[in-house]
Amino acid sequence: MKEYRPPRGFRDFPPEVMLLRREVIGKVVRVFERYGFDPIDTPAVEHWETLAGKYGEEAEGKLIWRFTDPWSGKEYALRYDLTVPLARFVSNRQDLPLPFKRYHIAPVWRHEEPQRGRYREFYQCDVDIVGSPYPEADAEVIEVISEALRELGFSGFKVRLNDRRLLAAVFEEELGLKDPLPVYRAVDKLDKIGPEGVKRELSRAAGEAVAEKVMDLISLGGDLEALRSLCSRYSHNARAKEACDHLEQVLSLVGGVTFDFSLVRGLDYYTGPIVEVVLDQPKIGSVAGGGRYDGLIGLFTGKEMPATGASLGIERIIDAGVELGIFKPPRSTVADVYVVVVDWAYFKYAWRAARELRSNGINVRLDVSRASEEAQRRRARRLGAPVMLFVGKSEAESGTVTVYSPAKGERAVVRLEEAHLVIKRFLS
Amino acid sequence: MKEYRPPRGFRDFPPEVMLLRREVIGKVVRVFERYGFDPIDTPAVEHWETLAGKYGEEAEGKLIWRFTDPWSGKEYALRYDLTVPLARFVSNRQDLPLPFKRYHIAPVWRHEEPQRGRYREFYQCDVDIVGSPYPEADAEVIEVISEALRELGFSGFKVRLNDRRLLAAVFEEELGLKDPLPVYRAVDKLDKIGPEGVKRELSRAAGEAVAEKVMDLISLGGDLEALRSLCSRYSHNARAKEACDHLEQVLSLVGGVTFDFSLVRGLDYYTGPIVEVVLDQPKIGSVAGGGRYDGLIGLFTGKEMPATGASLGIERIIDAGVELGIFKPPRSTVADVYVVVVDWAYFKYAWRAARELRSNGINVRLDVSRASEEAQRRRARRLGAPVMLFVGKSEAESGTVTVYSPAKGERAVVRLEEAHLVIKRFLS
Secondary structure (H helix, E strand, O other), X not given: OOOXXXXXXXXXXXXXXXXXXXXXXXXXXXXXXXOOOEEOEOOOEEEHHHHOOOOOHHHHHHHOOEEEOOOOOOEEEEOOXXXXXXXXXXXXXXXXXXXXXXXXXXXXEOOOOOEOOEOOEEEEEEEEEEOOOOHHHHHHHHHHHHHHHHHHOOOOEEEEEEEHHHHHHHHHHHHOOOOOHHHHHHHOOHHHHHHXXXXXXXXXXXXXXXXXXXXXXXXXXXXHHHHXXXXXXXXXXXXXXXXXXXXXXXXXXXXXXXXXXXXXXXXXXXOOEEEEEEEOOXXXXXXXXXXXXXXXXXXXXXXXXXXXXXXXXXXXXXXXXXXXXXXXXXXXXXXXXXXXXXXXXXXXXXXXXXXXXXXXXXXXXXXXXXXXXXXXXXXXHHHOOOEEEEEOHHHHHHOEEEEEEOOOOEEEEEEHHHHHHHHHHHHO | OOOOOOOOOOOOEOHHHHHHHHHHHHHHHHHHHHOOOEEOEXXXXXXXXXXXXXXXXXXXXXXXXXXXXXOOOOEEEEOOOOHHHHHHHHHOOOOOOOOEEEEEEEEEEOOOOOEOXXXXXXXXXXXXXXXXXXXXXXXXXHHHHHHHHHHHOOOOEEXXXXXXXXXXXXXXXXXXXXXXXXXXXXXXXXXXXXXXXXXXXXXXXXXXXXHHHHHHHOOOEEOHHHHHHHHHHXXXXXXXXXXXXXXXXXXXXXXXXXXXXXXOOOOOOOOOEEEEEEEOOOOOOEEEEEEEOOOHHHHHHOOOOOEEEEEEOHHHHHXXXXXXXXXXXXXXXXXXXXXXXXXXXXXXXXXXXXXXXXOOOOOEXXXXXXXXXXXHHHHHHHHOOOEEEEEOHHHHHHOEEEEEEOOOOEEEEEEHHHHHHHHHHHHO
């Protein structure tokens, strides 16, 4: 018999994983909503032309799940992120009240080589503000993301901030680079391949002199003073000045943010501030990132529309939280009570008992296997339901149930109508 | 400028739709969990061979989104339902504690001609019990589905029950049919094309005599007595007898279920009881359906594994609930409070005010548009945030905020630290 597995890089989520993911995502949702972001959803499948020309060479050439529909011959693709779908969504609704603040938590698909922590299907958690070109919007995005991480229980993390306008201005002035995107793509690999690797890649692409200069430049950064000192050097450059003023205002609103000139971000569409969050521990790369992309929506509408946002790397966050012990070992079942049918001749009474408890808001799992009492007990223990309920002849005849809490080691025979009270006590 | 839309048959969900869907799905989840079903998830993408040969001709030939990966040449497909992925999931986990009770609420994809209420991407809500061949399991599935509909506020609906073994036994005995699947497929269209249409289709496929006989047979049904009368006619037939005993036990556990011999269900994989739920109003076809499929998991494992389940047609349910007025008009934002910045020179104070309220658990939407007070008020009203908060020079200088409830027509100037109390009163 051959084995049928999920495709490589795809995952099944059993209940214990689902329950943990739900808890984590639920916390993120509560923070996003506390900041007044509203939920939206968009299709998994987009027209290929919707995604084409938005992400840059690598994504477009290799990383997007694209396919031709065998019936219609049309070209489709699975969404690669939640930002381009947002841009399309906004472009279809000219009457949207602006600024539009939305969050979107949903799976995306990437045709990557699967490895530890990297999947072909994974969830993204995005917050974006469309319609405001101001630093207030960038600051709010940074704050909501940081707050979500704090709410999840992470305390040690670094928020790194830079600006694409500042990068472009400095690289143009120092290196005469008209198109800095290839440099960004190389520098973006800093965490993955280290400074030596980046330098090698830059040398190959632009020569050793440029590579050295770039490596020098990106070593700048630090606190507000570092930003000011860099800015004063380029204050004659209008683009740099604009970026510097913008970053200063962002930093005046949100604390705990570090200026880092080596931060470039990989995607092509950023046009202003860019941001990334890295945990102190464990060393797993960035757990959130984003930036301003004032040009993206205009690709759909022909009209510039400012937008800024960030994405929480929820998959990495889950892995890290488990590793750090922040996320408690989850329950493996939603059931509060496992009903063990001691005598199957009295199943109807067990059925009634389950019904009675459920009507009192208790999650009840009724065994329907006709298995032995011992086998049912084993299952109840393995599943980890906090309360066991035994129903047999004596219970059925006396209108009672036997309630047992393995954790408390307590056991009680109670009238069915009062069982929910005892169970709630056992559960608390 | 060309327009970029979602692909035909796919939908964007704006916040007001998301908030309604979330409420409806949340209620369903609570009922599923009260019955002790645990959540799982599986990938959107499956190997084509996982789905192939499971659903029958029509689905396999036309309705599955399948595609060849242009890089690897591998054949993939988007999941067509949640049942075959469950079967694969179970087959990969030989150590799963049985009976395995799970629910799964997630999108599926079908390559159908889109029409009112029929989409190419839609959510399914499935509950299944794997590992019990007994009527208790079928009864529990029927009960949880009915309970979910009641919890959602539907009162008038009919639960129709039949059994594939009974159908097969009767059709074989009366018509000599060894393979009744083509008959099922025709009869399954009863709601869509009416009795005349079904009869025409049957005549074409099997001749007029068979068609007449089938139409006669499927007119049977009604209460428990109708089942018993049909069963007594075929009690010499072992398969019919087995089905009749099974159905009797199901009916003895769950009330409000009608025996209906015209119910056949379209999918190939059913092997025992089948069920369908139809609302009295509006006339929109079935809103839930399912049945027993003891052979499906064995296609993966080579070993028979009993299973039964049902699926709530959540998309139709949402449409019907809105039409019936059961589902209240949703909010269009999660924000409790809209902060109107009266004087942008005092934005930092507005930022602080938003922060203060959020730390008290209030959902606060802060305007970041630098627009006029009037424009911000318009937006707040349009968005429907229940409380407006005004922050300008006088508030900033006195450490207060102006709170206003359009619904109550009340307005108050309060100290920032106490604003959350006033707002909570306005919200209640």
